[in-house]
Amino acid sequence: MNTVVTAEQEHRSDGDRLTDPTATRSETSFRPDIEGLRAVAVVMVVLFHAGVPGVGGGFVGVDIFFVVSGFLITGMLWRDVSTTGTVGLARFYGARARRLLPVGGLVLVVTAICSAVLLPPLQARDVLGDEIASALYVGNYRFALHGTDYLAADAPPSPFQHFWSLGVEEQFYLLWPALIIGAAWMVRRVTRRDDANAPTSATPYLLVLTLVAAASFAVSSAWTDTLPSWAFFSLPSRAWELAAGGLVALSLRGWSRLPAAAAAVAGWAGLVLLVLACTRLDETTPYPGTAALLPVLGTVLVIGAGCAAPRLGVGRGLSLSPIRAVGRVSYSWYLWHWPALLLMPALLGHPLGLLGRLGAVALSAGLAMLTLHLVENPVRFAAPLRDSASRSLALGGAITAVAVCAGLMLLAARPVPVGHGAAAADLTVTTTPAPAAAAAPAVDPHEAAVQQLTAQVHAAVTESAATLAVPSNLSPTLADAPADKPEVFVNGCVRSWLEVGAIECAAGDPLSTTTVALVGDSHAAMWDPAFESAAEQRHWQLKTLGKVTCPLLDLPLTSPYLGREYSECEQWRGEVVARLQAERPRLIVLSMSRRYGGDFGFDVYGPAWLDSLTRMVAQLRATGAAVLVLGPVPDPHSTVPTCLSAHLDDVTACSPLRPVAVNAAGVAAEAAATAAGGGQYADLTELFCTADRCPVIVGKDLVFRDDNHLTLEHALALTPVVTALADRALAPR
Incomplete structure (x- = not known):
């Protein structure tokens, strides 16, 4: 596979290239099997989110993306450091900006607008906060914090939640070059070599990356048991997956020397591991922890075996044109599918069945193809941008600013909802003194007190059941x-x-x-x-x-x-x-x-x-x-403040029927x-x-702070x- 990349190949998949550690920049080779592997990953994720039976572990597709990213990015950085002794940071970040930010920014803004229009005001405001955090690529930590809040654990998922993985990757992109540059500096200090163009050994970098992977895996294993949301969403617990791909990139020569038969067996074994992970794991599996070894090892074997390009290897199947076509839209499809699945029910006014979810997936695939041809490729391969790292970085900064500003403007346009109904009276219950002891009373005074007070509250509940507009003096307010x-x-x-x-x-x-x-x-x-x-x-x-x-x-x-x-x-x-x-x-x-x-x-x-x-x-x-x-x-069967924010003039829409609630x-x-x-x-x-019925407002009191x-x-x-x-x-x- 040591062929020069053609212009056509570069146009189709600029990122799926890597060199042998001893190769020069011109000796790069296109990896169509990695493009196909991306297709496998995105199909796993999309089918899992659509609730298709049999793919309970489809979330491992994200782990495949992590290993692939670690492999490709480490290879690019290693190519720089092995030939020049350093990393061209401006060029590297400019390429990342062209590759990721235009599509990401488009999906962020469109999803933010749709969320502001379709979702209840309180939920929309929370979601717009997620959009701003995701635009800044720190949404994964916002979601990790939400995951540690028990009282928010049952909140509906955010249409931006899938951006957590992009946050992990962006943070990786920020830290990985520094790690490579630091390792290069240490190598020069230790070996006292001043010639940056002298042949460079990959061994020191392999050692550094191995240490990073080991430390991250230890964190992942510990946090999976103790801080599961942080284990799932954060870079420290996910870095080992990216590092695993990087280790393959730095040991490329060893993989390429595998005998054809051994490489073929390794590749197919890797695919089997991926299928097992997709079908045997599920949402009850503690994750990532040791369970993530299954998809990570499987991806490593598929990528590593592909370096030897065995004739009967799994790479031949992954390189088929239809599979690669899916791989080319994988990034855009990943970004569009989750908002489509979450916002389509709000648009239609009812939950989606399996066919409806598959329809949303198909719609997102269409959006992905349009995005690829109208946004992703035109920006990614625009000559004025490719020829100028500074222009690429300026574009990335502008897109990020637009996405953040869009979130802030929509927050201003979607104010905190306030009840505008007539002010309601306090729920007043006449207290009683402690019943005095009596000799053989005809009626138990304690029971009589309970019944009397219950009757007072029940009368207030009955009166409030007819209330339609949220009172202007609701306590606490919907926002509070x-x-x-x-x-x-x-x-x-x-x-x-x-x-x-x-x-x-x-x-x-x-x-x-x-x-x-x-x-x-x-x-x-x-x-x-x-x-x-x-x-x-x-x-x-x-x-x-x-x-x-x-x-x-x-x-x-x-x-x-x-x-x-x-x-x-x-x-x-x-x-x-x-x-x-x-x-x-x-x-x-x-x-x-x-x-x-x-x-x-x-x-x-x-x-x-x-x-x-x-x-x-x-x-x-x-x-x-x-x-x-x-x-x-009673069980209100909704997050009451959120529901009321969308029904300020019809409280009964959020007040469940008694047989349903009790x-x-x-x-x-x-x-x-x-x-x-x-x-x-x-x-x-x-x-x-x-x-x-069980009214969710009694007098001026809001009965429920959340959904229970x-x-x-x-x-x-x-x-x-x-x-x-x-x-x-x-x-x-």
Whole structure:
């Protein structure tokens, strides 16, 4: 394959060229098999995102792109440093700017405009922030930060999320030349060679790259278990994949000397590994970590074997014209397919089925072909730009500035939505004093207090169910709602995914002889403001013990966020139960989300859930404490502030029907399971729903801060009911 690149070949695939480390600039050779390998990668990613069955691991296509980039870019840089002793940075970055930024900028701006028009205002504003970060190629770190925020974990994906991989590559492009230049400087210092044109050995560079790969792989393996979102999105945990391609580029001569039979076997084995990765891995696989070795090794074998150009090698298949045609549009197709898949449902007004998703993929392929011929190739091969690195860099800077400015202008044009309906009244619940003890009362005063207060709230809920326009005095505002969370979510009282231990989180009267423990996951923590207020009124001491996505039930639990068994939850549960047994509070309030799906390893309201609830209540009752289990709040089935931002004049569009929001049979089954364990159960449905619907605004209170957690204000408004429920549970039985 040591042929001179023709003008036609260079026009078709300027990037798929590399030299032997000892070759000169004119001895480069075109690699059609790499163009075909890009086609394999992009098809994997596109089919995976389209939800096509059988390609659950199609996300590994990005890993193929990383290895290919590492191979090509390291080869280009090595060619410079081996012939001139340094790297032509201006020429290198100018070529990257022509290659990547025109298409990237076009997709960014078009997607930003479509998002601003089609998405609900609050979601659109978040998405435009993603656009700005992606235009600056730091979006991968923005997505990593979002991934570590439990309360944002269920947010809908961004139409710019796929730009994370471009962020990784751009950061690689910034750091890799510095690494090569630094290695060249060290080689000259150590060998004391001043002649930059003297033959250069690749060995020192191989050693440096091996160290980088080893360190990055160690980071990737550690972060996959402890910081999965950072492991997935960040350069430090992905650099080893790029370095793997670079190692092939620096060992090109060794690969090219492989016997034809061995090279053919290696290439086909690499393709098999890629197919296995695509079909055997899935979204539950902890990734990247060691699982990424499968696609990375497969890509290395395919590229390395192609250096020997065996007659029966996999490269012959990858070099077929139809496959290479897909490879030529791979960059544009990758950029267009994800926005098409995410924005098409908003345009059509309904989710896409498989055929609809395949239609969106086909549309994005058409856009990719148009982009290739009208934007990518004309800019990439324009003589005035190719002949001037400074003009290429200026073009890149201008495109980046335009993309950032477009995001800022659209943010200004899409202001924060504010309710403009009539001001609503506060949700006022008449408080009652603690019921006095009475000798054989005809009606339990504690039960009567609960019923009276519940009736007051239910009346307000019924009145609010008819509200259409979002009140002008909504509290919190739609823009402030995502941050409207109790202090326990940020002060360590609620343990994050990887944290264990139950730190001291006490409120109320520290000298009180009545201790109330509020225990559970984030749905227990969202009630903390109400229980803190109750503790102050009743002079109790309140202790809040919480951990995200960790119900205090003895169930095997897998964390879809961590992609593995949730061992931290099991450890935390044991620590909390031991603490409760030692401290023996008078009342233990147990609350948990009912939104756990089958991907957690169990079914809410299923036999295992109910049996575990009975056992846990009985175990906690054995400490001598009264046990109160709080029933679920309704499931709004939408991110409420975002939904309301698109329906400022029709609140009912975001208020789910009661049968949809509440599993009445499940609530009844939980009540029976709690009673079987000796505890009391609080069915909260009447506090949130009419007979037909569960309004998401009650009075002037916004009920939900996201898609399942109460706002701080609404939890506080329900303090009288919470106090009465606790009074009833504490009363002698």
